[in-house]
Amino acid sequence: MTRPNIDFDFLSSAQRTLAIEIDTIQALAHQLNGDFAAACRLLILCEGRVIVTGMGKSGHIGNKIAATLASTGTPAFFVHPAEASHGDLGMFTSKDVVLALSNSGETSELVTILPLIKRMKAPLISITSNPHSTLSRFADVNLHLPIEREACPLNLAPTSSTTAQLALGDALAIALLEARGFSEEDFAFSHPGGSLGRRLLLRVDDIMHSGEEIPRVQADTPIHLALLEITRKRLGMTAVVDRDNRLVGIFTDGDLRRTLDQNLDLKQTAIAEVMTRGGATIASGALAAEALELMQSRKINALLVTDAQQQLVGALNMHDLLKAGVI
Known part of the structure; x- marks a missing residue:
């Protein structure tokens, strides 16, 4: 050379x-x-x-x-x-x-x-x-x-x-x-570890918090007890349900800031008076990617999961999506 x-x-x-x-x-x-x-x-x-x-x-x-x-x-x-x-x-x-x-x-x-x-x-x-x-x-x-x-x-x-x-x-x-x-879904089954696989195969049911992990209180719960529930479950919010576990609203840190501005008695005022009625939800069985799209479009960090009867079955936040690799 x-x-x-x-x-x-x-x-x-x-x-x-x-x-x-x-x-x-x-x-x-x-x-x-x-x-x-x-x-x-x-x-x-x-x-x-x-x-x-x-x-x-x-x-x-x-x-x-x-x-x-x-x-x-x-x-x-x-x-x-x-x-x-x-x-x-x-x-x-x-x-x-x-x-x-x-x-x-x-x-x-x-x-x-x-x-x-x-x-x-x-x-x-x-x-x-x-x-x-x-x-x-x-x-x-x-x-x-x-x-x-x-x-x-x-x-x-x-x-x-x-x-x-x-x-x-x-x-x-x-x-x-x-x-x-x-199809894309067929491709995802061959690539479950890739980003496409996670986008097309992962369901909210796979990553949501369920059972006792769901932050929830009833509508007549005083605000201060709702805050304790939020602290215990660490999702930055709590669902508000009726006695049949049907979702009636959600209480988030944003609701808390608005509540504090009103100088309400946190021990006497029921959560139903200050919650956001309804709240953003996603159906059980939906793709995790759909949950991400909904949260991004609504500019929210947490989402509640309901079944066909509007029963509360789960909750997830942006951190759960990040941990699962959806983001």
């Missing part, structure tokens, strides 16, 4: 690399044909799993394609072709569909297992840049990559080819997603 040139035009190099890869993606888009649709039909009718395999850089791309398929409604996993020859071929069944990636189509580790894949009659989809390669000829469907050159100036390092593989894998995954009618 020669001594590195720290004055090299790095920006021009990057722009040249991206331009070559953009040209490759555009060429790929223009030459897609019925083979792509045939591959999609094999994948969507798969009764088992999609097994993605590839060696070296193609293997890294294949791993990502498998992850994308699995998270968008097409069960899939990656198998290293070298490991397949040493026992992992036992993961393959005739109900699976194999998606094999190799730029040359002659990767020895892949070629070794091709006869065995055919013997078990598992459909094989190949992604190669050589339509006359061994892999292409073994495949039920070959998806051709129109790679004129790698972005590497030596035309050696896999760059344009791996970019095209990844883009084609994404195209397969999204086409299948759309054909299945895969």
